[in-house]
Amino acid sequence: MAKSPSGWSAGWGIKKRACDRANGNIGGLMDWDEFSNRPVWEYELKLEPSELKLGHFVRKMNRPWQETDFPLQGVLVDSLEIKRWFQEHCSWVIVDLDRSPNKYRPARYRAPQPSGNGEAEDSHAIQILRRSPINQLTLTRAINEYQRLDRQAEELIKQIELSGPMDVPTAARTVDHVAEAMEENPAALVWLTRIKRQDRYTAQHCINVAILCMGLAVGLEWSRKEIREVGLAGLLHDLGKVKVDGEILRKPGRLTVTEFNEVKEHCRYGYEMLLEDELVSRNVAEAVLCHHEQPDGKGYPQGLTGAAIPPMARLVAVVDAYDAITSNRSYDPARSHHEALGILWKRRGAQFDTHTVESLIRFMGWVTPGTLVVLNTGQLAVVLESPSQRGLRPLVALLTRNGEDWELGLSVDLDSEESKQSTRPLGIEQVLPDGHQGIDIGKLSEQMAAARAGP
Ligand SMILES: [Fe+2]
Known part of the structure; x- marks a missing residue:
């Protein structure tokens, strides 16, 4: 937390004590708002700008409003651009929750809960979907990012079909934007993964896998770099299919052994294509190579077992299967969210990594947004x-x-x-x-x- 600057005006004395509480310096002081007859900390939060959420109303910062382009004294953070402005220009801000559509408050501002009521579990990152609201503001932002990712997936598919050069840097930048939105409000983006249009299965599957991979990685508290890498791996996981005979991929019936062996090669093809691109990290290329490996060694292409399978590949594998099972495919109708979780659960430890399956179930919950x-x-x-x-x-x-x-x-x-x-x-x-x-x-x-x- 940034240190409070000196020079608080006399009128801000009461707020200063509120901010001391924010810094953990409660010290027995109870700042009281005589007008609304309640403690100030109930509606004011002193935050670092990086802690701002979309929908927070900033009523003060560590610089005069006259030095900013904001026309009024007080601004609603309704875009990441505004949040970035605060991050670049301020060391702290005061949020007025009364005027904020988003009432989110960091854990240090929440009243302590009696033990044994599930608070520890509720506050765990894996429960993040249960804490992020779906409303006009969060959904509008999520739709913007979803559409950007949608255009990018279509563009990649076109580039792949035309065997042209793939614009991986743009794809990576798009994934970065979605990752930012995911850290802000995962529920709205996860809600959008329930969009399933059969005629656009390929593009939508890539988008959904990318979004859900990033969401689960946030829930597992992976680093920001890993969240972005697994998002890119999710988006590109089946890239190698471009080198597989389209007739085989479109064949409605059962594949022959030779045909199936050809399909299996898509992992290696994708890996080799990504290795050629020096901007793609090895983690992403390896996740693409290993996304059909299984803990029991019955996967492909290398037949790796257990811990030999890279963690990012284990995560992509589970999310890939979840989205495929819940989508309408030419040979299999869409199953419900419950059925999909049940199938993954039954195959945990054999086809899918147990920890990742358990984590996906805890992340999505039994009734997930959009169900x-x-x-x-x-x-x-x-x-x-x-x-x-x-x-x-x-x-x-x-x-x-x-x-x-x-x-x-x-x-x-x-x-x-x-x-x-x-x-x-x-x-x-x-x-x-x-x-x-x-x-x-x-x-x-x-x-x-x-x-x-x-x-
Ligand atoms: Fe695949």
Whole structure:
């Protein structure tokens, strides 16, 4: 935490003590706001600019407003550009939570919880999806990054099909932007991975694998460099398929042994293509080479076992399988999120790395944002947020039919339904596969981003 500069004005004395608390110097002082009759630290946070979140309202910083281009004294951080400005020009800022759509506060500002209530688990990075909200602000930002990644994936596929040079640096920069958005709010990006359009399977699979790889890496507290590397490996994992005969890849029926051996070569082809590019790290190339290796040694191309498989390859393998299982493919219909987790769980230790499977399950949760569900009334709904303390009783939005399309209806907190004195509280009956009855998460996302939603 940056040190407070000297020269606080007299009027800021009360705030100074609030900031001492932020620095851990609580020292028995209780700063009281006489107007709203509550402690100041309940609504003001002193943060380093790197701690700012989208949706925070900055009401003060360590330089006069007159020295900035901001027209008013106070600014809403609604883009990463604004956050970057604060990072480049300030050593600390004061956030006013009362005026912030995003009420996020760092752990040091949260009231201590009694032990044994799951707080340790809730605050763990792997639970990050349960703590990040889906609303107009976060979804709009996520859609921008998703579309940028989408264009990049299409461009790469085109370059590959034309056997032209691949623009890996641009792909890497795009992944960097998505990684930044992922660290800000993973739930909105993970929600967008539920978009499954069969006609765009190849591009969408690459995008989804890249996003989910980065999300899981954030949950596992990998370094920023590793998060970006695994995102790029996820985006490029099947790159080598460009050198495999298209007839074989498109063949609807069972492959012959010779044909399957040819398909298996895509790992090595991709690895060799990436090795030629000096801007691609060895970690990324090795993850691409080893993404079909299995802990039991029955994978390919080298038949590696257990710890000999690079960690990044183990992560790509699990996420690749998860997204493929939950997508409609020519030879296999989409399975639900639950079914996919069940399949991965059964094959843990043999086909997939046990720790990575367990981590994916804890990261995504049993009802992850964007999951389609049927309630016990027969109504269809989509999961908005699923804080871990609510278990299987997330916040959902009811879906209503409008002609051919579906629209987001009322939001229902299934947790509060549970506490109602009802013999049959509203609850989830069944989890559905993505794209069920033509429900398009992409369209629903645009609806939600266009509407004014609460924090
Ligand atoms: Fe592959």
